[in-house]
Amino acid sequence: MNLVIDWGNSSLKVGWFNQSALLQSERYESVGSLLAGVSQRAFDQVIVSSTSRPADEIRAALADLNRTILTLDSATPVPIRKAYDTPNTLGADRVAAAVGAMSLFPACDCLVLDVGTCLTADLIDREAVFQGGLISPGLHMRLRAMHEQTARLPLVDVSAGEPVPLTAKNTRQAMQSGVVNGLTFEMNGIIETYRRERPGLVVVLCGGDASVFESRLKPPIFAVPELVLIGLNRILEHNVTILQAAKPTPDR
Numbered sequence: 001m002n003l004v005i006d007w008g009n010s011s012l013k014v015g016w017f018n019q020s021a022l023l024q025s026e027r028y029e030s031v032g033s034l035l036a037g038v039s040q041r042a043f044d045q046v047i048v049s050s051t052s053r054p055a056d057e058i059r060a061a062l063a064d065l066n067r068t069i070l071t072l073d074s075a076t077p078v079p080i081r082k083a084y085d086t087p088n089t090l091g092a093d094r095v096a097a098a099v100g101a102m103s104l105f106p107a108c109d110c111l112v113l114d115v116g117t118c119l120t121a122d123l124i125d126r127e128a129v130f131q132g133g134l135i136s137p138g139l140h141m142r143l144r145a146m147h148e149q150t151a152r153l154p155l156v157d158v159s160a161g162e163p164v165p166l167t168a169k170n171t172r173q174a175m176q177s178g179v180v181n182g183l184t185f186e187m188n189g190i191i192e193t194y195r196r197e198r199p200g201l202v203v204v205l206c207g208g209d210a211s212v213f214e215s216r217l218k219p220p221i222f223a224v225p226e227l228v229l230i231g232l233n234r235i236l237e238h239n240v241t242i243l244q245a246a247k248p249t250p251d252r
Contacts, residue, residue, distance in 0.1 A: 004047055046070065108201075110123070142183075
């Protein structure tokens with residue numbers, strides 16, 4: 001049994017895997033609640049990914065798990081290659097999502113759209129090479145920026161399924177329209193450009209705000225909310241295999 005932890009800015013997302021099969025996913029608001037939640041469950045291996053916390057801090061916070069913890073960083077072996085000029089600055093979440101896409105759609109060109117704090121759009125080719133991508137402000141970052149950088153615009157939000165007309169009739173809706181429709185046009189433009197370059201491209205959508213955009217993007221789109229967890233588990237299994245291969249064979 002594998003315990004996979006994606007430690008985000010505001011919560012910890014956890015996946016329980018039996019080898020490659022995702023059995024259950026959960027979300028915790030604090031390290032304390034996570035430790036309490038997993039204390040009665042059996043698991044063998046742990047991997048943690050965080051875009052903001054160093055490995056020493058992660059291991060100290062999760063010491064009560066009483067397991068060796070693999071933390072994903074730029075030096076961690078992964079089952080893809082990185083054609084990226086600065087691999088040490090490449091976010092762990094982007095790497096994990098790319099590995100997840102390759103696990104689900106092997107030998108395919110994949111475009112991963114992760115709609116979270118930021119929008120990231122990353123290309124992983126059919127040879128399992130991370131080619132790079134782009135980073136853009138996400139939905140809530142854009143809404144918050146308009147509120148914080150102006151004197152009179154309010155702080156507004158958008159929920160999945162909420163109608164967002166292109167021609168808005170009030171300021172709140174105009175802000176929602178600018179952000180939601182702007183991001184939609186942006187993502188559809190990215191998808192269309194890559195599809196022209198790579199026929200057969202698989203588009204995979206994930207991230208906390210993916211549900212707002214799933215029905216707005218040009219099909220076919222594969223929405224995989226647990227993509228980062230799937231990728232982290234694949235990386236964990238990859239490292240376990242490496243360690244097992246490195247063990248000396250007993251003399252017979």
